[in-house]
Amino acid sequence: MNQVVAELLANNAEHADSFRSRFGDVQDAQHPEAVTVCCADSRVLQDHIFGNDDPGRLFTCSNIGNRVVQRTASGEAVSGDVLYPLAHTGTKTAVVVGHTGCGAVTATYDDLTEGLSEPPGIEHCLGLLKPHLEAGVDALPDDVDRPGAINxxxxxxxxxxxxxxxxxxxxxxxxxxxxxxxxxxxxxxxRRGELQVVNVGGETSVDTLRERYPEIGDRIDRLWEY
Known part of the structure; x- marks a missing residue:
């Protein structure tokens, strides 16, 4: 047996022991409080970043670039995995989770500025980001360094x-x-691992958001108010 898989199975046995009694209320249906759209980066521990250990509480989606966009025959649409809980489980909160140093954003930036050659699957994912980030690349301050541009x-x-x-x-x-x-x-x-709120319902002004939500004022910040 592959050693990595063996270790994962051993960890799962511990998980099963500790979660044995936690599925009683959600075996037949789910009504998650929020859908979270996270980057699939291995450093983003999805449910853990919210301290979540409750089955059924969060509907967690992940992909490179924390995208909600899906390409269909009729054009762009909200990805089905994101839309499902909003359409079918009564979920009324969606949280888009980006992260510092995002590789998908970095690759899209490089593709837009220099051109990249990637396998078709990765190229498809970057192609979903590129039209949405192109204007942002053009608007970047001239004096920002590469890490600053990415973030x-x-x-x-x-x-x-x-x-x-x-x-x-x-x-x-x-x-x-x-x-x-x-x-x-x-x-x-x-404070490594802390979430910064950058957008609430389309509002991105730090001052406005802090005035509107003083209870989380110290968690509202942005690098860029373009």
Whole structure:
């Protein structure tokens, strides 16, 4: 047996022991409080970043670039895995989770500025990000360094995904959509692993958001108010 798989199975045995009694209320149906759209980066521990250990509480989606966009025969649409809980389980909160140093954002930036050659599957994913980030790349400050450019585009990407959800006819008007950035690189503060709120319902002004939500004022920040 592959040693990595063997270790994963051993860890799962411990998980099964501790979670044995936690599925009683959700065996037949789910009504998650929120759908989270995270980057699939291995450093983003999805449910754990919210301290979640409750089956049924969060509907967690992940892909490279924390995208809500899916390409269909009729054009771009909200990805089905994101839309499902909003359409079918009564979920009224969507949280788009970007992260500092995002590889998908970096690759999209490089593709837009220099051109890249990637396998078709990766190229498809970058192709879903490129049209939404192109204007952001063009608007970057001239004096920003490469890491600064990437992390500003991380915020910009979160904004675009929030915007896409809010503007979709498939997403009900009463769904709250929030954008956050997970920081493990000391970009916003030295509290590694902390989430910074960068967008609430399309509002991106730090001053406005802090005034509107004083109870989380110290968790609201941005690198870029373009």
């Amino acid at each position: 500003r585009l991380v915020e910009y990407n979160v904004d675009r995904q929030v915007e896409f959800l809010r503007e979709s006819d498939d997403v009900a008007d009463d769904v709250d959509v929030v954008g956050v950035v997970y920081d493990f690189q000391d970009v916003y503060s030295d």
